[in-house]
Amino acid sequence: MSATIQTAHPETEQPGRLPPQKMSSRLDGELLEISMGPQHPSTHGVFRMNVALEGEIVRKLKPVFGYLHRNHEKIGENATYLSSMPYTDRLDYFCSMTNNWAYALSVEKLAGIDVPERAEYLRIILAELTRLQNHASLLGFLLSDMGAWGTPLMYAFREREKILDLFESLSGSRMMCDYMRFGGCRVDADDAWLAAAKNIVDRFPKFLDEFEALILQNEIVIARTQNVGKLSPELAISAGITGPMLRACGVNYDIRKVDKYGFYPRFKFRIPLGDHGDTYDRLMMRALEMHESVEILKQALAQIQPGPVVNPKVKIRAFRPPVGEAYGRIEGPKGELGFYLISDGGPNPYRYRVRPPSFINLTVLEDLCLGHTVADVMVILGSVDIVMGEVDR
Amino acid sequence: MFQAPLAIVFGEADPPFSLMETLEEIKNRAELAARGAKIDIVVNPGPSQQSSLLIDNEHAIAVAQFLRDHPALAFDYCSNVTGVDWLDRVVKKTVKVKQVVDGVEKEVDQTTEETISGYLEAVYHLFSIKHKHGPLIIRMRTANRTDRARLPSLTPIWRSAELQEREIFDLYGIHFEGHPDLRRILMWDEFVDHPMRKDYRDPDDYEWEPTPHDDVLERAKEHYAPRPQLDGAENITANPQ
Numbered sequence: 001m002s003a004t005i006q007t008a009h010p011e012t013e014q015p016g017r018l019p020p021q022k023m024s025s026r027l028d029g030e031l032l033e034i035s036m037g038p039q040h041p042s043t044h045g046v047f048r049m050n051v052a053l054e055g056e057i058v059r060k061l062k063p064v065f066g067y068l069h070r071n072h073e074k075i076g077e078n079a080t081y082l083s084s085m086p087y088t089d090r091l092d093y094f095c096s097m098t099n100n101w102a103y104a105l106s107v108e109k110l111a112g113i114d115v116p117e118r119a120e121y122l123r124i125i126l127a128e129l130t131r132l133q134n135h136a137s138l139l140g141f142l143l144s145d146m147g148a149w150g151t152p153l154m155y156a157f158r159e160r161e162k163i164l165d166l167f168e169s170l171s172g173s174r175m176m177c178d179y180m181r182f183g184g185c186r187v188d189a190d191d192a193w194l195a196a197a198k199n200i201v202d203r204f205p206k207f208l209d210e211f212e213a214l215i216l217q218n219e220i221v222i223a224r225t226q227n228v229g230k231l232s233p234e235l236a237i238s239a240g241i242t243g244p245m246l247r248a249c250g251v252n253y254d255i256r257k258v259d260k261y262g263f264y265p266r267f268k269f270r271i272p273l274g275d276h277g278d279t280y281d282r283l284m285m286r287a288l289e290m291h292e293s294v295e296i297l298k299q300a301l302a303q304i305q306p307g308p309v310v311n312p313k314v315k316i317r318a319f320r321p322p323v324g325e326a327y328g329r330i331e332g333p334k335g336e337l338g339f340y341l342i343s344d345g346g347p348n349p350y351r352y353r354v355r356p357p358s359f360i361n362l363t364v365l366e367d368l369c370l371g372h373t374v375a376d377v378m379v380i381l382g383s384v385d386i387v388m389g390e391v392d393r
Numbered sequence: 394m395f396q397a398p399l400a401i402v403f404g405e406a407d408p409p410f411s412l413m414e415t416l417e418e419i420k421n422r423a424e425l426a427a428r429g430a431k432i433d434i435v436v437n438p439g440p441s442q443q444s445s446l447l448i449d450n451e452h453a454i455a456v457a458q459f460l461r462d463h464p465a466l467a468f469d470y471c472s473n474v475t476g477v478d479w480l481d482r483v484v485k486k487t488v489k490v491k492q493v494v495d496g497v498e499k500e501v502d503q504t505t506e507e508t509i510s511g512y513l514e515a516v517y518h519l520f521s522i523k524h525k526h527g528p529l530i531i532r533m534r535t536a537n538r539t540d541r542a543r544l545p546s547l548t549p550i551w552r553s554a555e556l557q558e559r560e561i562f563d564l565y566g567i568h569f570e571g572h573p574d575l576r577r578i579l580m581w582d583e584f585v586d587h588p589m590r591k592d593y594r595d596p597d598d599y600e601w602e603p604t605p606h607d608d609v610l611e612r613a614k615e616h617y618a619p620r621p622q623l624d625g626a627e628n629i630t631a632n633p634q
Binding site: 065066069071073074109110111112235237238239240241242251253258321322323324325326327329336338340342343350351353355359360362363364392393 | 437438439440441443469470471472473475477516518522525528530551552553554555556557564577578579580581588589
């Protein structure tokens with residue numbers, strides 16, 4: 001069940017915004033090659049782009065990866081299945097709960113493990129809370145990149161901190177939660193925790209309304225984002241773009257609806273879709289998805305029943321899945337997060353592969369940025385939503 | 394070791410994915426569409442039931458194009474591309490054979506050992522955004538792990554393979570022919586080895602300051618330049634003449 005939500009998007013020409021190709025200040029047409037990053041504040045970590053500029057216009061852009069590479073996959077192959085679980089927290093350190101879930105889901109597919117009902121509910125609650133805090137902080141960062149230093153980011157972080165407090169009281173850690181286990185979750189949430197979560201979820205729409213009123217109709221935000229970094233649905237599908245970035249192009253593909261993993265079919269929620277595939281739509285996707293996440297959370301917190309949170313049949317020590325392979329994926333806040341595992345029957349995986357959404361979403365970075373100014377590159381990169389821990393692994 | 398037996402059978406249970414057709418039917422249709430293509434089904438023995446299609450390298454592009462463009466399949470989205478390293482391995486098979494022992498026919502276990510030489514493998518996970526089915530898993534294998542570690546690039550079919558094939562080239566050393574921009578991506582350009590290979594050994598020191606021992610010492614010899622005898626200094630050359 002999905003609905004196209006029309007985003008406010010006037011088609012009129014933006015005043016004061018010249019068509020990009022006419023803004024060249026150089027007459028000889030020679031390209032100036034500069035290196036942006038890896039220490040640039042807007043690259044969200046150690047990300048570098050080699051950019052060829054004609055005046056202020058980007059004519060070529062080559063991303064340079066690897067500054068945070070530590071061969072996560074090799075470490076995963078040399079560790080037991082369970083000992084990779086805390087290490088998945090460090091992939092996308094904003095969303096450790098969804099990383100845990102994707103990995104647990106893949107191992108459960110590999111070994112054929114069932115998950116108790118309460119654990120599925122807890123997983124959905126934590127995943128949607130993760131989505132809320134990820135999207136809120138992304139919007140804050142994006143505005144920071146546009147020059148709204150501090151204030152919107154602090155508004156977003158204020159809400160994020162409440163959610164991280166929930167994570168901390170449940171798992172013992174704000175960001176490196178290490179909460180999921182194969183066949184369930186590590187500890188149970190008590191009634192006080194659920195009440196606290198409900199309290200935060202109930203108050204979240206107030207923040208959303210305030211935040212949206214503050215930024216989404218803002219003239220500067222509209223001028224900086226509309227018609228910037230347009231992505232066509234055909235290119236998005238071919239380039240494997242997933243998550244809010246894909247749906248901003250109007251492609252109705254949400255793994256929560258497609259794969260029906262967890263208990264998502266039990267909840268009523270809509271999939272927001274964009275019309276133009278530009279930066280403004282990508283920004284709107286995050287805002288609209290937060291509304292839907294709040295809806296899921298309200299239903300999940302009302303429906304959750306007492307019960308066991310972990311499948312007692314799953315071995316913790318000497319856990320050896322049968323010979324075979326499995327690919328499991330979830331709809332992470334940044335896109336499709338998948339784990340591909342090959343078991344040779346041993347205690348550690350023969351092959352441990354992470355399918356990182358933000359790495360593959362960068363495939364089209366050059367296509368998005370060509371013809372735009374350097375200042376737009378920062379906004380476009382911000383709207384892709386990358387975390388280098390996941391890009392470089 | 395995980396065996397990947399080559400058999401033309403599909404798992405008995407229902408396919409776990411909502412594919413319109415079974416793997417067998419996809420294989421037959423792809424073989425018809427891409428003339429001369431040879432496709433095998435690699436059965437996954439695990440509970441995930443994600444079996445895959447092994448595609449021969451000469452017809453890989455044609456098969457991939459068929460999978461993407463066929464209206465009923467429409468695998469327009471290539472989600473995950475990854476490499477796997479398989480070393481030389483010995484597979485033991487025990488077969489019951491009827492033998493005449495002392496004039497009486499008996500069933501005897503006969504163990505055969507088959508040596509499979511190593512190869513590198515590229516695995517592609519395909520989904521359809523149009524029909525919302527998948528995954529269809531296709532794999533390609535190189536002839537060996539050294540001089541013939543070459544595969545056709547599927548980046549012209551699915552652009553999402555662009556960065557991921559570069560990553561496989563970097564970490565596994567598979568050369569993708571037809572890739573538009575095949576460079577190292579995660580390791581630095583000067584790096585010489587492929588770290589995700591199973592027989593990879595770390596350099597003695599990434600800063601070229603040797604503290605070598607055992608087989609690391611062998612590796613370290615490569616970057617010790619043979620030095621002439623300095624006056625009074627002892628011979629510190631790692632490979633003396």
